[in-house]
Amino acid sequence: MSIMNLKRYLAVLLMVTLVFSIITPLKQASAASDPISISAKASILVEASSGKILYGNNIDEQLPVASMAKSMTEYLVLEAIHKGKIKWDQTYTPDDYTYKISQIRELSNVPLRKDGSYTVRELYEAMAIYSANGAAIALAEVVAGSETNFIKMMNDKAKELGLKNSRFVNATGLENRDLMGMQPDGTTVDEQSTMSARDMALLAQRLIKDYPEMIQTASIPRKTFKEGTDMPNYNWMLKGLIYEYPGVDGLKTGSTSSAGSCFTATAKRNGMRVISVVLNATDGTGDIKKPRFKETKKLLDYAYNNFTVEQLYPKNYQLKKQATLPVVDGKQKEAAIITKAPLIVAMKRGEKESYQPKLTLDKRLLNDKGELTAPVKKGQKVGVMGLEYKGSEKDYGFLTGNSGGEVDVVTKENIDKANWFVLAMRGIGGFFAGLWNGAVHGVQGWFK
Structure with a gap:
């Protein structure tokens, strides 16, 4: 190699080295700009009282949410209770639709007897604790007369609450194909309820704010239904359960083949309540239950290790x-x-x-x-x-x-x-003030 070619080679090598030395820190800085890494299709972390977002990724994409859609069913039931339209001790007897869905044990359900009589409170607890699908449909019928009428209420309430990327097609969050051809009128068999992570967090915020008593039910780790069915809470981060996390007292899990592993959590520690949402969380194992809790723990750790609530003014x-x-x-x-x-x-x-x-x-x-x-x-x-x-x-x-x-x-x-009189005097004062100012300006002009 000639000396001239060697010099050129060294110059190119030096240039390449300099470029890489500049680009590498930029890449590192870009990666560092995201404070945590959450393995989920969408995720959000919010301080509940102010709605301040502490972390978010892909928060506005509309995605399947599975049984987390029951949070809207809960909201409408509690609203109906507060408005006096229904009562906790009001009873319900299953129709054919509710009865048939409640018998599908591979779905989350408490089997309802066709001749049984169940109070609104019993059905609400079955839905909120055990995510019972038949109970959710029963409550929809109690509130609105039919699930078809109820999903209109769900979508109307979504607009009222400012949920911009949400659509409800049933009261349960199930894929409509699981409803045995009995899905609500106006929906198709291949539909399912969808929401964005932001909308889910906003709904959770309003649910907690408007009806704080719902936490009392959401935080129950296990209960027995009136006919002996065991109802363990699917929120495994509650006290005494496998992924127990200090301060967690709600809110709602969800999982289907298309929605994946989903969880809306809320926790309160040191006077700060936060809400987190993960949609389609993964951990590489193919498990549909555990990833939502692992990724939620990252979000909650990030909140309580780094943030505080301050009175600024x-x-x-x-x-x-x-x-x-x-x-x-x-x-x-x-x-x-x-x-x-x-x-x-x-x-x-x-x-x-x-x-x-x-x-x-x-x-x-x-x-x-x-x-x-x-x-x-x-x-x-x-x-x-x-x-x-x-x-x-x-x-x-x-x-x-x-x-x-x-x-x-x-x-x-x-x-x-x-x-x-005062207004008249101000008017006169303003008139003379205008004259005076005009005179002053005029005199000043003589000496320019």
Whole structure:
């Protein structure tokens, strides 16, 4: 090899070495930007009170959720109880459809007797603890008269709760092919209920918030049905079960051949409740039960090892840059505005200074000059205060989008409308002030 060729070879080698030395750290940094690795088709971790997403992967893809769809059935049953439409001690006798489904023991079921009488509470416990499919259909019939009517309620409620990537085709979460040709009208045999991880977490959040008593049932590790059927809870992370995890007290498992290993968990420790969802979790073994608990443990460990709930701003807080709003026609010309409640949010330890307050005013209440019009009532909502993240960590936003964890901003005191005399004097004062200002400007012009 000539000296010239050798020099060229060395130059190319040096260039390649430099390129690889630059690319390799970038790849490592990219990988490091994802704080944990969850082996699931989709996963999400949320602080329950604020809806702050602590981790998420593929959170908006609509996927089969199997029996986790029963969380919507639970919501509608509890709503009907609270509204007085049904009662816990109300009884139900199975029809042919419910009876036949309840007899399929390879599905999760408590066998119902055709001449049996079961209370709503008994059916609810069978569904919430043991994921009993016949019991879920029975409850749908109690609430809506038929499962067909009930799935309309499920999808209507999904829209009301802001679930944007969800569709329910039955009350159980089973694949319709398992319903022996008796699937609800308007659905086909090859359909199944689907949700996104975000929607599942949002439904769980609302279920816990709106009907917190449901945790009492979800946390029962085992119970016996009235006719002697043993009902072990499929949530193996509850106290005393094989994957026991401190603080876990719910919520719902799910598994079918197409949905895979799914689990929506909730846990409360050190004053912080979190919700996690894994859809189609895997561990390489082909097992359909265990992977959901292994991957959920990673999420819960990540939450409790790294995050804390902090009060960033107290109740009655006033923003330094906008502590008041101008008021037209009022006895006072400004209205002080304050937060109605403390702003509390989950964050990584050491990140408190990375959050700044963000005020969003309700422009419908203001005139084109940005003024309130008197009279103004004390406690009148004028907007919301949220947060802007200024740190370097990956920010996943909130369950409801980039905004969330907000508190209402309200007026601090009443401002009555000024009487006609005051308004007239202000008008006269404004008129003469205009004349004076015009005169001043005119005189100044003589000396330019």
